[in-house]
Amino acid sequence: MSRDSLDDLNSQLLAFARERDWEQFHSPKNLSMALAGEAGELLEHFQWLSEEASSNLSAEKRDAVALELADILIYLIRLGERLDIDLVETAYRKMGINQARYPKEQVRGDARRADEYD
Amino acid sequence: MSRDSLDDLNSQLLAFARERDWEQFHSPKNLSMALAGEAGELLEHFQWLSEEASSNLSAEKRDAVALELADILIYLIRLGERLDIDLVETAYRKMGINQARYPKEQVRGDARRADEYD
Amino acid sequence: MSRDSLDDLNSQLLAFARERDWEQFHSPKNLSMALAGEAGELLEHFQWLSEEASSNLSAEKRDAVALELADILIYLIRLGERLDIDLVETAYRKMGINQARYPKEQVRGDARRADEYD
């Protein structure tokens, strides 16, 4: 990870886990479950809202959603640390893959997944 | 978000969506589903592995996992942008909440969730 | 489980796992991941569709969705078997809880979650 805010977060999250002797629980398998559990909580905020309402949250709801996003980021960073994966670098690599997979001329305004183009 | 690699990613992801006229699909509701879908793919890599094996992935599998983490980061950043949430700042705020909720003296080596302490 | 189609499915799924020596992988922890992974695949079918479009699937897409639902049912039955939980009986018990939690006079046409009523 480039030296910036994600590195600082990573260091502090690692210290947080070590101070609690929690590294023993932080296998990639377990962290993937924790991340997916938080993703499930995120869904619950939106499941009965229209798409439009999901863009116009009350301040209270928006804050609750913000904290879910933070939980997801926290577990994502922990996974990156445990697996020695540079998240930002890989995100740029994935963007390159997506650019090749979804040429902008071909997919304009069309959200079908790549495997549905044939 | 502080001015660093997440900002740059955010700008490029926004441009990617706009060039494809995909902002119309990127409601927070839909993005939460896409993020949770990627979290599900992440689980599938680990579901039949022991915790130990999940820490010792083959190069090929580790790379596949890295790309899932990248997808999750990408949707997380898109959600932050759509909801005007600073992910890094909120992660620090959540860490503060966790520090109060799980005092290190009390939870050392114990992974029960906060609501199970009483 | 009452003696009916879920029992038959349960017996056949157990035989399927035993013939492959797969019971060793079917811990409740692992099965919960497999189930959530399938739930993630289900989301991916719907994530860019409007609610209305999600009710009007093409025959091909509807069949793909049907197979995801089947996968979820399969892992649900396996979890019930491993934990000795009667799914149907518990679903009736949960319906009773929901009836008390969401009195029909109070929640008519309102989908907020119970913890949002106060």
Place this chain on the structure above:
Amino acid sequence: MSRDSLDDLNSQLLAFARERDWEQFHSPKNLSMALAGEAGELLEHFQWLSEEASSNLSAEKRDAVALELADILIYLIRLGERLDIDLVETAYRKMGINQARYPKEQVRGDARRADEYD
């Protein structure tokens, strides 16, 4: 669905939704989110447990897990109803597909996914 306990549950769940005027919220898209949200809650029960511990739950925890499974079954049945999919019949069809995909001689004691066999 064959005439048995799932049919009865289906009828009662439909009545429950109608009495609350909740069918308007029960698009397949929204129900898929609700199901995945419950799958996320299921994960949270198991995420820090060893596989072995996940097979030896306390009575209290086992009951909490049972209620999550019930929630998942409830949303699964609602999805089947909305999309006119016979869950049990499709589960048998999927079992047939799995039997062809994972011949018992070939996969004995090996949990890799089908796409990893080549």
